[in-house]
Amino acid sequence: MNPNAFDAIPVALCVVKRDRKALTCLYTNKAMRLLAGVDVAGKTLEQALPGKDCETFARRLKTPTPPDEATISFSRGGETRWAIVNVSEERHEGQDCFALWITDISASKKAEETLKHAIGKADAAAAQKSNFLATISHEIRSPMQSVYGLLEMIELEKPSDTILNMTQTARNAASGLLEILDDVLDFAKMDADQMELDNFEVPVRTLVRGLIEAMAVKVQGKNVVLKDDIAPDVPFVIAGDPKRLRQIIINLMGNALKFTKDGAVTVRVSKNVKYIARPARGIALRFEVTDTGIGMSEDVASRLFKPFVQADNSTSRKYGGTGLGLSICRKLAELMGGVIGVDSVPGEGSTFWFEIPTEEVSTDSTMLDLPSLDGLSVLSVEDHPMGAKEIVK
Numbered sequence: 261m262n263p264n265a266f267d268a269i270p271v272a273l274c275v276v277k278r279d280r281k282a283l284t285c286l287y288t289n290k291a292m293r294l295l296a297g298v299d300v301a302g303k304t305l306e307q308a309l310p311g312k313d314c315e316t317f318a319r320r321l322k323t324p325t326p327p328d329e330a331t332i333s334f335s336r337g338g339e340t341r342w343a344i345v346n347v348s349e350e351r352h353e354g355q356d357c358f359a360l361w362i363t364d365i366s367a368s369k370k371a372e373e374t375l376k377h378a379i380g381k382a383d384a385a386a387a388q389k390s391n392f393l394a395t396i397s398h399e400i401r402s403p404m405q406s407v408y409g410l411l412e413m414i415e416l417e418k419p420s421d422t423i424l425n426m427t428q429t430a431r432n433a434a435s436g437l438l439e440i441l442d443d444v445l446d447f448a449k450m451d452a453d454q455m456e457l458d459n460f461e462v463p464v465r466t467l468v469r470g471l472i473e474a475m476a477v478k479v480q481g482k483n484v485v486l487k488d489d490i491a492p493d494v495p496f497v498i499a500g501d502p503k504r505l506r507q508i509i510i511n512l513m514g515n516a517l518k519f520t521k522d523g524a525v526t527v528r529v530s531k532n533v534k535y536i537a538r539p540a541r542g543i544a545l546r547f548e549v550t551d552t553g554i555g556m557s558e559d560v561a562s563r564l565f566k567p568f569v570q571a572d573n574s575t576s577r578k579y580g581g582t583g584l585g586l587s588i589c590r591k592l593a594e595l596m597g598g599v600i601g602v603d604s605v606p607g608e609g610s611t612f613w614f615e616i617p618t619e620e621v622s623t624d625s626t627m628l629d630l631p632s633l634d635g636l637s638v639l640s641v642e643d644h645p646m647g648a649k650e651i652v653k
């Protein structure tokens with residue numbers, strides 16, 4: 261090889277004698293001398309690029325199977341630098357040698373370390389934010405739950421119509437605030453990866469029909485019918501988290517009722533999945549909440565499952581809410597191993613759906629003959645004074 265031809269290239273080149281005792285630098289080009297800070301011709305490779313990485317690299321070069329490439333760090337003037345070394349076997353002045361092509365990657369390595377540090381700080385800040393939201397939501401929720409309970413008790417005392425109207429208004433406001441706090445608390449848990457699902461028996465028909473009965477109060481005074489449509493081949497009982505499954509369905513039903521003035525809201529359950537594979541063991545179910553409401557465009561539908569997003573600003577002003585409900589539903593569906601989405605036509609209505617894998621549970625369970633609890637005392641533990649007062653009443 262002609263050493264003088266390499267002085268003009270920007271990549272550092274160091275030619276070292278192939279020897280099991282010492283790897284002596286026989287030639288360095290200009291870029292190598294700049295990289296090392298001095299002319300290292302005649303020095304060993306370990307002296308040219310001092311550092312533990314280079315010592316390890318040199319030992320590997322002395323073996324019968326030397327590496328083709330390595331990433332090393334070395335010290336220059338008290339500063340740590342990084343380089344990628346490509347190795348080729350050459351003849352130089354009649355001797356077996358290694359040609360080491362060395363690319364300085366110190367700038368990109370520093371940028372990588374800076375990015376890692378920034379990501380670490382961002383993750384820590386996000387975790388701190390999530391923990392704060394979870395804590396503050398819990399601290400607000402406890403007294404608000406007590407306020408809600410006490411307002412219910414006032415209504416049971418048969419107050420005057422004026423007082424009753426005021427307490428009902430206050431209770432509705434407290435209920436709305438509790439729903440918002442629940443959303444914030446759930447979102448904070450999910451954001452911090454602290455949400456865990458249970459695995460219990462879920463009676464599908466009982467769950468769906470119970471939700472329809474619970475939501476019936478929201479259609480009073482409206483020309484809207486609530487109904488279910490559960491396919492005959494859907495199992496009576498499946499395995500899953502009943503609380504979170506109920507949370508998804510009731511959120512989708514609540515949204516449907518907000519935007520439906522006339523017609524129907526239908527909850528369907530079937531095995532007609534379209535977007536997830538049927539598991540080798542078990543089944544997959546598709547849940548749908550279909551309404552005859554105002555519908556929406558594809559552009560609006562594509563943004564709905566993002567946090568804090570609603571159809572538009574007028575939606576927030578007219579109907580309230582945080583824009584977290586559908587985002588929470590998406591995360592819950594994904595935690596269950598499923599997917600969620602919406603099909604909608606403006607002016608005709610929407611179908612919100614989710615599909616999840618699950619298992620059928622045998623209903624041949626033995627009923628336990630439990631003793632009666634009549635006449636027994638109950639120990640109630642409550643960490644908030646207002647809650648304790650409410651329970652005593």
